[in-house]
Amino acid sequence: MKFRSKTGEVVLTIDEALEQFCDSKKDCDYCELRELVQQYAGTKKPCHEYVRANPYEAARLMGYEVVEDDKVVEIDQVKKEETNMDKPRICDVLGVEVNENFKFNDFPFDECKVYFVGTDGEIINAKGGSVTGGELCYIINNPDRIIHKPRWTEQEVERAKAIKVLYPEADNLNECDPQIKVLNTKFVIATLDTALFPSLRPGESVKLDEIIGGTE
Numbered sequence: 256m257k258f259r260s261k262t263g264e265v266v267l268t269i270d271e272a273l274e275q276f277c278d279s280k281k282d283c284d285y286c287e288l289r290e291l292v293q294q295y296a297g298t299k300k301p302c303h304e305y306v307r308a309n310p311y312e313a314a315r316l317m318g319y320e321v322v323e324d325d326k327v328v329e330i331d332q333v334k335k336e337e338t339n340m341d342k343p344r345i346c347d348v349l350g351v352e353v354n355e356n357f358k359f360n361d362f363p364f365d366e367c368k369v370y371f372v373g374t375d376g377e378i379i380n381a382k383g384g385s386v387t388g389g390e391l392c393y394i395i396n397n398p399d400r401i402i403h404k405p406r407w408t409e410q411e412v413e414r415a416k417a418i419k420v421l422y423p424e425a426d427n428l429n430e431c432d433p434q435i436k437v438l439n440t441k442f443v444i445a446t447l448d449t450a451l452f453p454s455l456r457p458g459e460s461v462k463l464d465e466i467i468g469g470t471e
Contacts, residue, residue, distance in 0.1 A: 256310065256321055256322075257321075257322050258271075258272040258314050258319040258320070258321060258322070259319060259320045259322050260272075260275065260318065260319055261318050265322065266319075269306045269307060269310045269313060269314065270303060270306070270307070272306070272313075272314060272317060272319050273302060273303065273306050273313070273317070276317040276318070276319075277302070287316045287317065288302060288305060288306075288313065288316060288317070291305055291309075291312075291316075292304075292305040295308075343372060343374070343375070343376030344376065345372055345376045345378065345395075346372050346376075348395060348398060349372065349394070349395070349398045349401060350398055350401065350403075351371075351372055351401065351403070352372075353371075353372055353373070353374055354371050354372070354373070354374075354456060355371055355372070355403075355404075355406070356369050356370070356371050356381050356404045357369070357370055357371065357401050357402060357403055357404055358370075358401070358402035358403075358404060359390075359393075359394055359400060359401055359402065360400075360402060368380060368381075368382075368384075368390075369381040369382060369404070370386070370394070378391055378394060406454055406466075407454055407466045408453075408454060411451075411452050411453075411454055411466060412466055412467055414451055414452065415428075415463045415466040415467050416467055418437060418445075418463060419463055419467070421445075422437060422439075422444055422445060424439040424444065425437050425438070425439060425444060425445075425463055426438060426439050426440055426462060426463065427460055427461065427462055427463065428447075428452060428455060428460070428461055428463060428466070429459075429460040430449065430452075430455045430456065430457055430458055430459050430460070431458075432449055432457060433448075433449060434446045434447065434448070434449065435447040435448070435449055435451065435452055435455065452466075
């Protein structure tokens with residue numbers, strides 16, 4: 256038997272659950288177990304004696320759910336999968352990254368449009384228009400017809416090359432609004448105006464070689 260808190264954390268014993276519960280309380284005056292543990296007042300650790308004798312009731316009063324071992328394995332597996340999932344599933348289906356603009360110009364009912372997938376997995380019109388159900392179905396069912404838009408403009412590529420000439424040891428650009436930091440493997444060696452690399456997303460860090468590798 257194991258115990259899961261309201262936040263989803265699983266502890267192995269009722270004693271561990273009690274310790275976490277006690278740590279969350281400022282004092283014993285407002286403890287949900289205060290009256291019940293009185294029957295063990297003559298023991299060395301009345302609280303521990305009570306929860307050991309009444310694990311199900313104690314767990315409920317402390318806000319824990321009792322889960323069996325196979326249930327814990329299932330929960331841990333789901334958490335592991337969620338931790339490893341660094342982008343929405345739809346990105347894998349379409350073969351795009353989060354916030355990557357892509358074109359789709361093979362609609363039987365409309366003109367070419369530009370879209371991107373938001374962090375929540377929603378397909379969004381890059382120019383602010385609505386995305387109809389028909390568009391969504393056609394995009395999802397025909398990912399091979401997506402036209403990937405090169406990430407960096409020709410001007411950004413030339414600027415990245417110039418940075419490599421001026422600072423041969425430069426390796427990365429890190430967007431830190433209102434500046435872009437130019438870094439080597441350890442230190443910041445220069446700063447730039449964010450307007451020089453408009454394709455660099457807020458908080459993003461990218462290698463100069465990646466920028467130099469592709470133009471629009």
